[in-house]
Amino acid sequence: MANTYVSTTNACKMCTPMGAALVFKGIENAVPFLHGSQGCATYMRRYIISHYREPVDIASSALGEKSAVYGGGPNLKKGILNVMRKYDVDLVGVATTCLTETIGDDVGRYLYEFREEFADLPLPELVHVSTPSYSGTHMEGWHAAVRSLADQVVKEKGASHGGVNLLPGFLSPADYRFLRGLGERSGVRFTMLPDLSRTMDGVIWDDYHSLPDGGTPVADIRAMGGAAGTIEFGMSGGLAESASGVLERKFGVPARKTMIPIGLRATDAFMDTLSEFAGCDMPEKDAFDRGRLLDAMVDGHKYIFGKRAVVYGEEDFVIAMCSFLGEIGVQPVLAATGTQGERFREAVTEALGDVCVNMPVIRSGADFKDIEEEAAELAPDLLVGHSKGYKLARASNIPLIRVGFPIHDRFGGQRILHVGYEGALSLYDMLVNAVLEKSQDECPVGYGYL
Amino acid sequence: MNKTILEERKSQMHRIGEEPFAMACNRPSLAGAVSQRACVFCGSRVVLYPIADALHLVHGPIGCATYTWDIRGAISSGPQLHRLSFSTDLQEMDVIFGGEKKLEASLRELIGLHNPKAAFVYSTCIVGLIGDDLEAVCRRVSEDTGITVLPVMSEGFKGNKREGYAAACKAMFRLVGTGDTTGISPMSVNILGDFNLAGETWIVREYFKKMGVETVANITGDGRVDDIRRCHGAALNLVQCSGATMELAKMMEEKYGIPYQRVSYLGVEDMADSLYKVADFFSDRDPEIKAKTVELVRGELSVLMPKLAELRRDLEGKKVAMYVGGSFKAFSLVKAFRHLGMSVVVVGSQTGTEEDYKELAAISDPGTIIVDDANPLELAQFIKEKDVDVFVGGVKERPIAYKLGVGFCDHNHERKIALEGFIGMYNFAREIHASVMSPIWRFMPRRNARPATSARVTCIPKEAVNG
Numbered sequence: 055m056a057n058t059y060v061s062t063t064n065a066c067k068m069c070t071p072m073g074a075a076l077v078f079k080g081i082e083n084a085v086p087f088l089h090g091s092q093g094c095a096t097y098m099r100r101y102i103i104s105h106y107r108e109p110v111d112i113a114s115s116a117l118g119e120k121s122a123v124y125g126g127g128p129n130l131k132k133g134i135l136n137v138m139r140k141y142d143v144d145l146v147g148v149a150t151t152c153l154t155e156t157i158g159d160d161v162g163r164y165l166y167e168f169r170e171e172f173a174d175l176p177l178p179e180l181v182h183v184s185t186p187s188y189s190g191t192h193m194e195g196w197h198a199a200v201r202s203l204a205d206q207v208v209k210e211k212g213a214s215h216g217g218v219n220l221l222p223g224f225l226s227p228a229d230y231r232f233l234r235g236l237g238e239r240s241g242v243r244f245t246m247l248p249d250l251s252r253t254m255d256g257v258i259w260d261d262y263h264s265l266p267d268g269g270t271p272v273a274d275i276r277a278m279g280g281a282a283g284t285i286e287f288g289m290s291g292g293l294a295e296s297a298s299g300v301l302e303r304k305f306g307v308p309a310r311k312t313m314i315p316i317g318l319r320a321t322d323a324f325m326d327t328l329s330e331f332a333g334c335d336m337p338e339k340d341a342f343d344r345g346r347l348l349d350a351m352v353d354g355h356k357y358i359f360g361k362r363a364v365v366y367g368e369e370d371f372v373i374a375m376c377s378f379l380g381e382i383g384v385q386p387v388l389a390a391t392g393t394q395g396e397r398f399r400e401a402v403t404e405a406l407g408d409v410c411v412n413m414p415v416i417r418s419g420a421d422f423k424d425i426e427e428e429a430a431e432l433a434p435d436l437l438v439g440h441s442k443g444y445k446l447a448r449a450s451n452i453p454l455i456r457v458g459f460p461i462h463d464r465f466g467g468q469r470i471l472h473v474g475y476e477g478a479l480s481l482y483d484m485l486v487n488a489v490l491e492k493s494q495d496e497c498p499v500g501y502g503y504l
Numbered sequence: 505m506n507k508t509i510l511e512e513r514k515s516q517m518h519r520i521g522e523e524p525f526a527m528a529c530n531r532p533s534l535a536g537a538v539s540q541r542a543c544v545f546c547g548s549r550v551v552l553y554p555i556a557d558a559l560h561l562v563h564g565p566i567g568c569a570t571y572t573w574d575i576r577g578a579i580s581s582g583p584q585l586h587r588l589s590f591s592t593d594l595q596e597m598d599v600i601f602g603g604e605k606k607l608e609a610s611l612r613e614l615i616g617l618h619n620p621k622a623a624f625v626y627s628t629c630i631v632g633l634i635g636d637d638l639e640a641v642c643r644r645v646s647e648d649t650g651i652t653v654l655p656v657m658s659e660g661f662k663g664n665k666r667e668g669y670a671a672a673c674k675a676m677f678r679l680v681g682t683g684d685t686t687g688i689s690p691m692s693v694n695i696l697g698d699f700n701l702a703g704e705t706w707i708v709r710e711y712f713k714k715m716g717v718e719t720v721a722n723i724t725g726d727g728r729v730d731d732i733r734r735c736h737g738a739a740l741n742l743v744q745c746s747g748a749t750m751e752l753a754k755m756m757e758e759k760y761g762i763p764y765q766r767v768s769y770l771g772v773e774d775m776a777d778s779l780y781k782v783a784d785f786f787s788d789r790d791p792e793i794k795a796k797t798v799e800l801v802r803g804e805l806s807v808l809m810p811k812l813a814e815l816r817r818d819l820e821g822k823k824v825a826m827y828v829g830g831s832f833k834a835f836s837l838v839k840a841f842r843h844l845g846m847s848v849v850v851v852g853s854q855t856g857t858e859e860d861y862k863e864l865a866a867i868s869d870p871g872t873i874i875v876d877d878a879n880p881l882e883l884a885q886f887i888k889e890k891d892v893d894v895f896v897g898g899v900k901e902r903p904i905a906y907k908l909g910v911g912f913c914d915h916n917h918e919r920k921i922a923l924e925g926f927i928g929m930y931n932f933a934r935e936i937h938a939s940v941m942s943p944i945w946r947f948m949p950r951r952n953a954r955p956a957t958s959a960r961v962t963c964i965p966k967e968a969v970n971g
Contacts, residue, residue, distance in 0.1 A: 059613050060592075060606060060609040060610045060613055061561070061590055061591065061592055061593065061609075061610035061613060061614055062566065062569070062590070062591045062592070062593035063588055063589065063590055063614075064573065064588060064589050065566050065569060065570045065573070065589065065591060065593065067566060067570070068566070068567060068570050068571075069565055069566050069567030069570070071567070072567060087536070090629070090661075091543050091629055091660040091661035092533050092539055092541055092542065092543055092660075092664070093541075093542045093543025093544070093545060093546050093660045094543075094567070094660070095538075096539070096540065096541060096542045096543070096546075096900070097542060097543075097546065097567070097568075097571040097572070098567075098571065099900055100571070100898075100899050100900050101570075101571045103899055103900055103902065103903060104899055107902070107903060107906070108903050108907075109880055109903040109904060109907060110903070111538045111880055112538065113535075113536045113537075113538050114533070114535070114536075114538075114539070115535045115536070116532060116533040116534065116535045116536075116537075116539065117661050118532050118661055118662070118663065119661060119662055119663075121661070122629075122632070122633065122661050129535040130535070132535045132536065133535030133536030134536060135536065136510055136534060136535060136536030136537055137536045139507060139510060140507060140508060140510065140536075140537075140538075140881055151629070152564070152565050152594075152599075152628075152629055152630040153629040153630065153633065153660070153661055156599060156630060156633045156634065157633065186596070186599075187565035187566070187567050187630075188565040188594045188595050188596055188598065188599050188630065189595065189596045191566075256907075258906075258907065258909055258948060258949060259907045259908060259909075259949070259950065260949035260950045261888070261908075261950060262881070262884035262885070262887075262888065262904070262907065262908055263907075264508070264881055392566075442573075
């Protein structure tokens with residue numbers, strides 16, 4: 055069924071500045087700053103907080119009618135000064151909104167003027183990214199912000215340190231935590247950009263911190279030019295040149311794009327690339343987890359073989375999730391994302407070509423009206439995606455496996471591990487148990503043994 | 505004072521008893537201050553969203569619709585159309601060439617699909633800039649489809665939530681007066697400014713019913729377009745909330761001569777006072793109404809008060825900070841907390857007026873901090889300074905309290921427990937009790953240096969929470 059209607063009903067996406075704000079939340083001592091009217095920052099904060107349950111300070115230039123007419127430069131500068139007064143900030147990440155993009159504010163020039171004007175102050179790193187909210191989704195905003203960081207903060211190649219730059223895309227704090235651990239286990243100096251592991255899933259405080267602990271240190275970003283290679287998960291939101299490309303062009307850092315490592319094959323591919331760049335062996339823990347994953351796949355295969363899954367969410371996340379489902383014998387019947395573009399179709403087809411005879415219906419630019427209509431025809435056994443599929447799950451009595459973002463109707467979305475063999479194993483348990491629970495509930499005697 | 509409070513913000517704070525009352529408010533938010541405020545669009549959306557049989561179409565880029573998709577707990581007893589999130593999802597080309605065509609096509613398509621009783625089209629920042637003629641598009645579509653389509657001029661940058669309330673009222677006022685008023689009782693009211701969160705409007709309607717008062721329209725909780733069309737047939741408008749629907753009441757008074765009264769359904773006194781106000785208003789039409797109301801209140805209180813007393817034993821002497829959207833609610837909450845033996849030591853709002861803050865200052869204890877348009881760092885500092893036991897606010901305020909190891913009560917448009925009416929006061933007390941009395945606070949690093957707290961688990965009898 056083609057998308058023939060004009061409006062969007064229950065979107066399966068968020069706006070570009072949201073993605074950029076989240077990236078800046080993953081930099082140490084950074085404040086995301088939305089150049090626009092006050093509501094954007096507040097709405098996004100509210101939305102993000104209900105998933106992560108952490109303080110999310112996003113500053114705004116709080117533009118009013120006058121600024122919309124005469125330009126937002128003065129408010130932007132005043133706003134950055136106020137952020138500097140209140141936060142011990144190493145970096146301010148300025149993202150535009152539909153308002154400031156349309157009035158044509160030249161943020162690059164404003165920041166240049168700001169640096170000249172306040173040259174006597176110890177200035178934080180000021181990074182800007184263009185994120186018109188009428189162009190793309192939060193993932194385009196995400197990748198554009200990572201690219202801006204690589205382009206504007208990494209100023210020289212610097213000393214070669216043999217480390218690996220890892221651009222993991224939009225994952226859960228548990229995923230970033232896992233990847234940090236992998237860097238430590240394998241003895242590879244990882245610079246992960248961004249790193250939301252602590253900033254968006256932190257500890258209780260004894261005193262209020264103006265900024266959370268954690269995040270990628272600005273100094274580490276500056277040193278990315280000296281890395282042995284850059285691994286970037288996903289397709290970088292269709293950018294002609296993404297952050298890894300920038301680092302390759304400017305400093306000769308070899309760039310490699312791989313699928314988000316969800317499942318066996320994608321994690322294998324990631325481990326191979328890592329060892330290629332860093333010359334490391336697979337850590338013992340991961341090798342062991344790989345074996346446990348295979349063992350579990352054997353134990354559980356009968357329960358889920360041939361089950362039909364609808365998968366939706368961010369482009370790269372859906373691709374990787376389809377790849378995993380396919381390899382454990384679950385047939386994705388619909389792969390849907392809010393992002394526009396043909397690249398999604400190609401990537402899903404490629405991810406499944408090896409393990410599935412039939413390809414799912416593949417929909418880019420989809421909203422939940424599309425997903426519900428498709429699902430009605432496809433008779434799925436499982437829904438795999440974020441909270442926004444709950445309405446469909448409830449109406450059609452299909453189990454919803456909550457993964458990704460946002461998870462607004464359950465607790466602990468930030469602690470779901472998706473990546474690595476360990477992540478695949480926990481996802482596997484969730485999937486099998488969802489199938490078992492449903493058949494148990496529907497069984498007249500409610501059996502107690504498998 | 506340390507660096508958490510910016511010089512420009514100092515005039516928007518006041519400590520009672522330490523200086524003569526003076527507070528700046530109603531100002532645009534300060535750039536870079538991380539205000540908790542939203543925008544004009546948000547104000548309109550809050551007010552109109554609960555009208556359940558209307559189509560709510562957000563004309564703008566996707567974010568505005570996504571972040572407000574079914575976000576509030578406004579329950580409908582029938583249609584659920586308000587819970588879907590419709591957007592024109594403006595793209596770059598629409599911004600360049602104008603979004604009117606897309607808006608018109610979207611409206612026709614959605615009206616065809618959902619056959620709503622009316623449609624509201626919300627303007628966003630970008631629409632204000634590119635200058636789409638919403639009025640003209642809405643008129644055209646109205647004429648062709650026979651469905652009333654109303655523009656809501658809620659461009660985000662035009663101010664704060666208050667301007668959004670006004671825009672929503674203007675849009676609704678065009679519905680008022682278009683329906684048949686035959687059969688409406690001379691003893692009738694409209695409930696304005698209540699959003700039926702967790703079914704709260706139903707609690708209030710039930711009280712009025714027991715008093716013999718008909719409710720013509722709930723505006724907007726569990727709202728229906730046809731009720732709003734005929735609500736000018738009611739004898740009295742009851743306005744709750746800090747002015748979300750005040751403008752509508754004023755317009756109705758001017759055009760239809762319907763008087764209004766300000767009421768609140770939160771807390772024991774305010775709930776009772778509001779019912780008595782209505783009884784007074786109708787006492788010449790029904791001499792029995794006062795007695796009926798007294799009996800109603802007495803009946804409710806005889807059940808409620810012993811239960812409150814039980815909870816009060818644990819809560820006595822605890823301290824509260826609150827930060828709410830509109831300040832009117834704060835008055836009720838200050839009084840409600842007194843019933844629990846608790847004192848409010850910090851109180852603030854996003855959009856209070858000078859009169860609101862004056863009144864708030866008048867009922868608050870010496871030393872209480874009053875703050876307008878605060879931000880996370882200020883709120884955190886006040887919580888620490890006053891060493892509060894529980895913080896009342898919305899989702900954005902929650903992590904501020906929790907990071908400091910302080911209890912929190914969600915009391916905004918997103919609450920899922922009914923807190924209005926007498927049963928609501930009990931729910932509220934239980935919610936506060938559960939927030940304050942959990943043993944977990946003993947383990948919080950910031951607070952474990954305090955003398956042993958009385959926090960302990962108390963099992964509360966199982967009862968219907970939602971009335």
